[in-house]
Structure formats: structure tokens, C-alpha cells
Amino acid sequence: xxxxxxxxxxxxxxxxxxxxxxxxxxxxxxxxxxxxxxxxxxxxxxxxxxxxxxxxxxxxxxxxxxxxxxxxxxxxxxxxxxxxxxxxxxxxxxxxxxxxxxxxxxxxxxxxxxxxxxxxxxxxxxxxxxxxxxxxxxxxxxxxxxxxxxxxxxxxxxxxxxxxxxxxxxxxxxxxxxxxxxxxxxxxxxxxxxxxxxxxxxxxxxxxxxxxxxxxxxxxxxxxxxxxxxxxxxxxxxxxxxxxxxxxxxxxxxxxxxxxxxxxxxxxxxxxxxxxxxxxxxxxxxxxxxxxxxxxxxxxxxxxxx
Numbered sequence: 515x516x517x518x519x520x521x522x523x524x525x526x527x528x529x530x531x532x533x534x535x536x537x538x539x540x541x542x543x544x545x546x547x548x549x550x551x552x553x554x555x556x557x558x559x560x561x562x563x564x565x566x567x568x569x570x571x572x573x574x575x576x577x578x579x580x581x582x583x584x585x586x587x588x589x590x591x592x593x594x595x596x597x598x599x600x601x602x603x604x605x606x607x608x609x610x611x612x613x614x615x616x617x618x619x620x621x622x623x624x625x626x627x628x629x630x631x632x633x634x635x636x637x638x639x640x641x642x643x644x645x646x647x648x649x650x651x652x653x654x655x656x657x658x659x660x661x662x663x664x665x666x667x668x669x670x671x672x673x674x675x676x677x678x679x680x681x682x683x684x685x686x687x688x689x690x691x692x693x694x695x696x697x698x699x700x701x702x703x704x705x706x707x708x709x710x711x712x713x714x715x716x717x718x719x720x721x722x723x724x725x726x727x728x729x730x731x732x733x734x735x736x737x738x739x740x741x742x743x744x745x746x747x748x749x750x751x752x753x754x755x756x757x758x759x760x761x762x763x764x765x766x767x768x769x770x771x772x773x774x775x776x777x778x779x780x781x782x783x784x785x786x787x788x789x790x791x792x793x794x795x796x797x798x799x800x801x802x803x804x805x806x807x808x809x810x811x812x813x814x815x816x817x818x819x820x
Contacts, residue, residue, distance in 0.1 A: 597610060655679065706738055721741070735765070746758060
């Protein structure tokens with residue numbers, strides 16, 4: 515752009531690049547230069563207006579976010595003053611926890627929700643909130659370590675730290691879910707969450723009965739069946755995994771992300787059994803709905819010799 519300010523093709527490419535990176539203000543500047551070069555360039559004229567509108571909306575969102583953050587900090591200051599006067603006030607403690615949650619300060623949100631639960635008469639909703647905040651806090655910590663580990667793949671110490679932290683987080687989640695099941699043993703959602711946590715820990719044998727119980731609830735039935743299929747597959751029980759997934763596939767009419775994942779697993783399982791025709795048929799269903807899903811295009815097209 516600096517070396518060839520009159521090259522319209524290059525300017526259009528630069529503007530498109532800014533648009534693809536969600537940088538509408540910069541794109542609008544480039545389109546403005548294009549309009550000055552060629553006022554008859556209808557694409558540049560329209561795109562400049564669109565990008566300016568988008569940039570204005572983006573700026574408004576940033577300002578709203580800053581304003582909202584300022585409001586939360588002001589409210590937290592007022593609540594903290596009341597908390598200093600009486601640390602046993604359940605309503606104030608709960609409100610402080612809620613503000614920290616809105617600020618996405620998961621550690622403080624957990625601390626205050628947990629304290630609010632201790633002040634309450636065993637309010638399960640507060641206990642669940644504390645658990646949720648604790649889980650989010652752990653996930654944020656794991657993500658931060660994962661980000662650093664990805665940036666330094668040769669840092670052995672960081673990779674070991676990530677593995678250890680992930681293992682501890684998964685084990686803590688299992689313990690938390692076990693406690694929830696003990697508190698509410700008839701709730702299928704808690705059973706599913708325990709099954710998920712056990713699966714994440716690689717404890718497929720213990721996960722299976724929890725997911726079988728959760729499967730009886732129509733609201734989480736398909737998710738439980740998908741996870742059951744993964745458990746059976748991990749235990750090399752491929753025929754049982756296929757039965758579970760084929761049943762789940764029949765019950766899903768819409769070709770959504772869950773159905774695609776189920777069909778993909780079905781394709782892989784048939785492939786493991788050497789049934790190439792059945793495997794290809796599963797992959798073809800996904801290919802027909804979404805060309806770019808995982809490596810489905812390569813699998814399907816290579817079967818035709820393309």
C-alpha cells in the first residue's frame with residue numbers, strides 16, 4: 515500500500531484481509547483510498563460504508579464493556595463497605611459473589627459463593643454455584659498453562675506441569691461430581707456429569723454405569739449414548755460401541771454437530787472392523803452435509819481415486 519498507493523487490486527486485497535481479521539476501521543480507511551482513486555468502484559463505495567458502520571458498532575461495544583466494568587467495580591465497592599460492617603450478612607456475601615462472577619473473577623466468586631453456602635441453611639443452589647466457579651477457575655488455569663505450553667513446545671518442564679495440572683483438575687472434578695451424586699443420587703444430570711468426569715480421567719469402567727443411568731433421561735439421552743460409545747470404544751468393545759452409536763444416530767433427525775460426531779465415530783469403528791463400505795457410508799452422510807468436517811473430504815474422495 516505504501517509502495518504502490520495506486521494499485522487498486524492490492525488495496526482490495528488489503529481491505530479484504532482487514533475485514534477477515536475483524537478490523538473494520540482499518541478496512542474502511544483502505545476502501546476510502548480506493549473510492550478516491552476510482553469513485554465509480556461500487557464495491558469500494560458500499561464496503562466503505564459497511565465497514566464504517568461496523569467500526570462504529572465495534573467502538574460502541576468496547577465503550578459499553580468499559581462502562582459495564584466500571585459499574586461492577588462501583589457496585590463491588592459499595593458491597594465491600596457493607597461487608598466490612600457485617601461479614602455474616604448472607605445477602606451481601608451472595609451479591610459480592612455475583613459481582614465477581616460477572617467480572618469473570620472465578621477465584622473470588624468461588625470464595626464468596628462457598629462462604630455464602632456456609633452461612634446459608636445448606637442452600638444447594640449456592641453449593642452448586644461455588645462448584646461451578648471452582649470448575650471455571652481450574653479450567654482458566656489449565657487454559658493458561660496450555661497456552662504457555664503451546665508457545666513453548668520444547669519446554670519440558672512446562673509440558674510436565676500441564677500434564678500434572680490437567681490430571682489434578684480432572685481428579686478434583688471427579689471428587690466434586692461424586693459429592694453432587696451423593697447429595698442428589700436420583701438426578702440424571704449429576705450422573706452424566708460424573709460419567710463425563712470419569713471418562714476425562716480415563717476411568718471408563720466406572721463411567722459406564724453412570725452414563726447408563728443418565729441415558730434414561732430424554733434431555734441428555736443422546737449425549738450420554740455418545741459418551742457411552744466412546745467408553746466402549748476405549749475398552750475395545752467395538753461392537754457394543756457401534757450398537758450404542760447406531761441407536762443414537764437413528765434418534766437424531768437433524769444433521770447437527772452431535773450427529774456428525776456420532777457418524778464420524780461410526781465410520782471409524784466400521785473402519786477398525788474392516789468394513790470399508792459401511793465406514794464410507796457414514797462418512798458420506800457427513801460429506802453431503804459439511805464438506806470441511808474434520809478429514810471427511812479426504813476420506814470420501816480418496817475412495818473414488820480422487
